[in-house]
Amino acid sequence: MTLSKKATCNSHGQDSSYFLGWEEYEKNPYDQLHNPNGIIQMGLAENQLSFDLLESWLAENPDAASFKRDGQSIFRELALFQDYHGLPAFKNAMVKFMSEIRGNKVKFNPNKLVLTAGATSANETLIFCLAEPGEAVLLPTPYYPGFDRDLKWRTGVEIVPIHCTSSNGYRITGPALEEAYQTAQKRNLKVKGVLVTNPSNPLGITLTRNELNLLVDFIDAKGIHLISDEIYSGTVFDSPSFVSIMEVLVNRNYMNTDVWDRVHIVYSLSKDLGLPGFRVGAIYSNDDMVVAAATKMSSFGLVSSQTQYLLSAMLSDDKFAPNYVVENQKRLKSRHAMLVRGLKSIGISCLKSNAGLFCWVDMRHLLAANTFEAEIDLWKKIVYEVGLNISPGSSCHCDEPGWFRVCFANMSEDTLNQAVQRMKAFLEAGRSVEAGQNQSKSSRRKSFTKWVFRLSFQDRDRER
Numbered sequence: 001m002t003l004s005k006k007a008t009c010n011s012h013g014q015d016s017s018y019f020l021g022w023e024e025y026e027k028n029p030y031d032q033l034h035n036p037n038g039i040i041q042m043g044l045a046e047n048q049l050s051f052d053l054l055e056s057w058l059a060e061n062p063d064a065a066s067f068k069r070d071g072q073s074i075f076r077e078l079a080l081f082q083d084y085h086g087l088p089a090f091k092n093a094m095v096k097f098m099s100e101i102r103g104n105k106v107k108f109n110p111n112k113l114v115l116t117a118g119a120t121s122a123n124e125t126l127i128f129c130l131a132e133p134g135e136a137v138l139l140p141t142p143y144y145p146g147f148d149r150d151l152k153w154r155t156g157v158e159i160v161p162i163h164c165t166s167s168n169g170y171r172i173t174g175p176a177l178e179e180a181y182q183t184a185q186k187r188n189l190k191v192k193g194v195l196v197t198n199p200s201n202p203l204g205i206t207l208t209r210n211e212l213n214l215l216v217d218f219i220d221a222k223g224i225h226l227i228s229d230e231i232y233s234g235t236v237f238d239s240p241s242f243v244s245i246m247e248v249l250v251n252r253n254y255m256n257t258d259v260w261d262r263v264h265i266v267y268s269l270s271k272d273l274g275l276p277g278f279r280v281g282a283i284y285s286n287d288d289m290v291v292a293a294a295t296k297m298s299s300f301g302l303v304s305s306q307t308q309y310l311l312s313a314m315l316s317d318d319k320f321a322p323n324y325v326v327e328n329q330k331r332l333k334s335r336h337a338m339l340v341r342g343l344k345s346i347g348i349s350c351l352k353s354n355a356g357l358f359c360w361v362d363m364r365h366l367l368a369a370n371t372f373e374a375e376i377d378l379w380k381k382i383v384y385e386v387g388l389n390i391s392p393g394s395s396c397h398c399d400e401p402g403w404f405r406v407c408f409a410n411m412s413e414d415t416l417n418q419a420v421q422r423m424k425a426f427l428e429a430g431r432s433v434e435a436g437q438n439q440s441k442s443s444r445r446k447s448f449t450k451w452v453f454r455l456s457f458q459d460r461d462r463e464r
């Protein structure tokens with residue numbers, strides 16, 4: 001049987017090491033009691049740190065999850081067909097929550113909100129609305145590996161990278177934006193917009209006001225769109241605080257301009273509330289035509305009425321929602337500090353970050369060579385020998401080999417400590433090989449990296 005071109009086209013990106021690492025984890029998942037030598041999943045940006053808060057709210061509000069309102073069953077109401085505009089109560093609760101996360105500095109209008117099955121669907125829907133197949137969106141590197149699937153696969157749209165590097169802390173610059181634009185033009189690709197994630201996945205940093213202003217100026221000058229994926233907006237645990245693109249537009253009085261209509265926000269409850277399984281996302285756009293088209297398209301990925309009902313009760317609870325955000329950020333901050341400290345104690349540093357569910361970890365000094373092949377060799381060692389599934393920078397389209405994304409919020413403290421201990425043992429084993437060879441200090445690093453490299457080759461033999 002032959003499948004359609006769309007179904008078989010490889011722009012989905014499932015062969016990326018990002019997804020391959022998950023497959024390896026699934027074959028041999030770590031469990032403290034039942035599989036203590038299994039692979040620890042550190043490649044999944046899930047937030048499990050505040051489930052107890054959600055669970056105690058559910059225990060105190062049993063009606064919300066049991067199809068009831070004021071003790072009376074509303075099962076039939078929820079079970080019947082809903083139109084694609086979503087439950088008004090839920091949209092009101094979502095915009096209120098989005099404002100709260102932004103310190104109530106921006107107000108959102110529920111009529112400009114389109115509900116989607118997660119940010120995955122929101123991003124794809126927006127691209128479908130804004131670009132034709134063969135047109136391009138510019139994305140700063142490194143970026144979330146799922147974007148190849150979400151932005152390109154079914155839409156036929158191309159991603160052109162905006163090259164950002166560690167030399168300036170991965171900040172977006174005017175020349176980098178212009179260079180990406182020119183590259184697209186040289187490839188005969190019409191640029192329809194820029195997509196940024198703020199805070200960034202995989203970097204865990206928020207965009208500065210300077211970068212946001214630069215982006216607004218750029219899309220203004222080029223007459224293109226800006227999509228701001230703010231899925232991690234509630235995870236900002238340290239200063240500088242989160243600045244939404246909407247706040248920048250309002251401060252600069254862009255409300256009655258065409259730029260205002262060309263800026264769109266993507267949001268979801270997958271990260272801030274830790275509910276990726278509920279599939280709740282949204283597009284927020286100032287452009288009525290985008291809202292209308294995206295609403296029609298949302299038929300392919302609606303949020304179930306049962307979920308909308310439950311979450312409208314939870315998010316409109318004035319006591320619960322703000323407390324949750326503050327407490328969750330506190331927990332993320334402490335967990336982030338634990339990983340940074342643990343890695344530092346074994347000589348590994350992280351990009352300074354203030355948000356997200358992961359650290360961007362610098363292992364350039366452990367590479368046998370400054371190449372992406374060497375990065376994948378080291379990654380294989382870390383997955384198969386150390387038993388940690390982390391994501392190599394190359395899977396995020398990073399321009400420099402040796403960086404890895406390491407998640408910290410999808411496991412217990414014990415598991416995180418265990419992961420650091422494993423990494424420590426791995427590095428010490430490398431050093432003792434080196435000591436055995438009794439080499440001079442100056443060649444230490446060289447011999448260690450050679451050791452990593454040699455083991456990687458042994459892996460390859462074993463795989464064959």
Ligand SMILES: Cc1ncc(COP(=O)(O)O)c(C=O)c1O
Pocket residue numbers: 045117118119120121144146197201229231268269270276280281
């Ligand atoms: C930047 C970014 N956008 C979108 C998504 C997809 O999120 P959802 O689970 O809401 O579809 C993710 C998930 O990791 C993400 O990191």
